Amino acid sequence: MNEGMRKRIDETLQSLDNLQRAEANAYLYSKICNRIQERKGLIPQDIAWRMMLALLTISLVNLFTIRQLEAKKKDYNGAELVAKEYAIMLPTTY
């Protein structure tokens, strides 16, 4: 590495030494207040996700229960259902 390049690298490394602080927008406070107001009516994202998950779980449980009930119904014919309801023994055919 030649002297010129070394000097340039050192100068580049020092180029932030006298950096002035960048000023934030003068209306930042109003902007923040507006953002807070806009969000007041909204459900926070983490709560929204939890609600979605809960809804999905309830729907899946419902679906599973309905399918189970339908499968049970298919197992019995009409006479068997009445017999089961009133605890009657049906005659068996051989």
Added chain:
Amino acid sequence: MQETDLIQGLQKGQEEAFQKLVAMYKSRLYNTALGLLQNENDAEDVTQEVFIKVFQAVRHFKGESGLSTWLYRITVSHSLDLLRKKKRQKNGGLWQNWFTKKEEEWNEPDFYHPGAAAEQKEMSAVLFKAIRQLPEPQQVAFLLQKMENLGQSEIATIMKTTVGAVESLLQRAKANLKKILEGYYQKHYK
């Protein structure tokens, strides 16, 4: 207004205290976010988000660290989150990320910090691009020192690490920056 009064006011939900907090810290936080993000719109967005987070979470602030340390910490964390998100979006996912060359960092648009002296604008733009290529902890330590003139112990508290670790991060950052700049000037400066 003393810091403890300010915190108490914030915890009581006093608007005046919040206004004071924003006035006191807005430029410090904006400047920190600007150094990390190298984009004025993103830095302003992060600064707003930090103050909103503070507004919502100040009730849980126990004062274990100073208020400014807490604010810097949230700013750094929000800025890094946004930086990672933007990187992911730009690189199109993990697979492409692996094949992305470091060279591409040099093709990013130049960032001219508004506080840089006219004669140092070009060099500081090159330095900002080089800083972007450092590992995140080195970037954070280096920028907090250079842009906010923070001491090593304060940087250590913000980064939740030891002074020794910060010292080592700063040394490595400088060594890495020298290497990166050497490579850059060998190609671009004859």
